[in-house]
Amino acid sequence: MTANGAVDKFRELFETRDAIAAEWKNRGKKTIGCISIYTPEEVIYAAESLPVGILGGTKSFAKANVYLPSFSCSFICGFLEKLLENEYRYLDLVTLPSLCDSIWGFYSIWKQISSNPEIYLLHYPSKRSGEAIKYFTKEVEKFKNFLEKFTGKEISKKALEIAVDVYNENRRLLKRLYMLRKSESPPIFGFEALEVVLSSMTTPKTLHNELLKELLTDLAARQEYPEGEVRLLISGHILDNTDILRVVEGAGGLVVADDLDSGSRYFWSLVENTHNPIENVSQRYLNLPSPYGPNVKGRIKHLTDMIKEFNVEGVVFLTRRFCDPYLFDHPILEQVLKQLGVPFLHLEHAYPLAKASLRTRVEAFIEMLR
Numbered sequence: 001m002t003a004n005g006a007v008d009k010f011r012e013l014f015e016t017r018d019a020i021a022a023e024w025k026n027r028g029k030k031t032i033g034c035i036s037i038y039t040p041e042e043v044i045y046a047a048e049s050l051p052v053g054i055l056g057g058t059k060s061f062a063k064a065n066v067y068l069p070s071f072s073c074s075f076i077c078g079f080l081e082k083l084l085e086n087e088y089r090y091l092d093l094v095t096l097p098s099l100c101d102s103i104w105g106f107y108s109i110w111k112q113i114s115s116n117p118e119i120y121l122l123h124y125p126s127k128r129s130g131e132a133i134k135y136f137t138k139e140v141e142k143f144k145n146f147l148e149k150f151t152g153k154e155i156s157k158k159a160l161e162i163a164v165d166v167y168n169e170n171r172r173l174l175k176r177l178y179m180l181r182k183s184e185s186p187p188i189f190g191f192e193a194l195e196v197v198l199s200s201m202t203t204p205k206t207l208h209n210e211l212l213k214e215l216l217t218d219l220a221a222r223q224e225y226p227e228g229e230v231r232l233l234i235s236g237h238i239l240d241n242t243d244i245l246r247v248v249e250g251a252g253g254l255v256v257a258d259d260l261d262s263g264s265r266y267f268w269s270l271v272e273n274t275h276n277p278i279e280n281v282s283q284r285y286l287n288l289p290s291p292y293g294p295n296v297k298g299r300i301k302h303l304t305d306m307i308k309e310f311n312v313e314g315v316v317f318l319t320r321r322f323c324d325p326y327l328f329d330h331p332i333l334e335q336v337l338k339q340l341g342v343p344f345l346h347l348e349h350a351y352p353l354a355k356a357s358l359r360t361r362v363e364a365f366i367e368m369l370r
């Protein structure tokens with residue numbers, strides 16, 4: 001397979017994610033939707049079920065607007081709309097970590113209006129103390145017990161250890177792919193790298209690992225390298241699709257790194273595979289550099305490390321309208337970049353995407369960086 005063909009394979013996986021999950025369900029296995037990247041997927045994998053990363057992004061919120069207040073974020077509105085449109089009919093269960101008011105709001109509404117799919121709220125602490133880790137470990141243990149009943153599969157320590165190995169392998173392979181982007185001429189566009197990570201969030205991991213190995217081999221032989229004049233980093237939450245990155249790269253930027261839930265944050269840190277897999281998994285997920293902790297230090301470190309390592313010339317911050325956790329962090333992150341002298345652009349967006357105005361602002365930013 002040529003490098004282009006290998007990259008296309010991930011696009012196909014991403015675009016056919018609903019069919020892949022539906023087929024999984026038809027084989028008599030459970031499919032479990034994960035809102036955000038803070039649900040330990042290893043536990044789901046160990047229950048022989050398929051974790052499916054939830055994405056929002058629809059053209060209209062007509063049905064969701066009946067239930068959600070007008071200040072709900074577009075991610076949750078989009079997800080509820082898709083549920084009400086029956087687009088996620090293959091999901092048996094949805095797990096939500098208690099990260100923000102929009103998620104709490106969605107949880108209480110869905111509990112009242114439907115039990116198909118069922119939903120499970122995973123309490124995610126806002127502290128990072130020893131007590132918080134103990135608390136979250138108990139929460140993950142409870143989640144494991146719930147899943148055993150829900151799926152009818154016992155989750156053994158051995159099964160968890162295997163899950164950790166499979167997930168860590170996926171993380172290492174994705175990191176190797178990102179490392180290629182440090183080069184002066186990265187062999188992959190930012191929007192293609194996003195397709196690879198998004199497909200990892202929805203595809204059975206063993207299949208994804210095999211395809212990633214092929215991709216890493218084939219990229220070395222890629223003939224046409226992406227062209228872009230300015231090396232950029234994208235910082236924000238989950239991108240539901242590649243539209244924004246295509247706008248940025250169509251305007252002359254080359255996205256070489258990111259600080260996204262649907263990007264580096266999804267795979268950058270590994271789970272230790274030592275004595276107690278539940279404890280190790282809990283620690284890893286609680287220590288992600290997220291906006292849901294007691295302070296922004298973890299995010300600052302991840303962002304500034306990426307800027308330095310990937311030789312980034314400018315940062316594009318993407319925040320969703322009404323997404324409080326990210327909007328609260330944003331002024332501090334801007335301040336840090338000002339002190340470092342790294343130019344940035346802040347795009348607050350909602351769906352449907354106003355592509356023309358986004359393009360104008362990105363073009364002006366890239367022109368300034370040139």
Ligand code: SF4
Pocket residue numbers: 073074075076099100101102103237320322323324325326
């Ligand atoms: S973190 Fe932000 S985008 Fe995600 S569900 Fe909460 S408010 Fe919405």
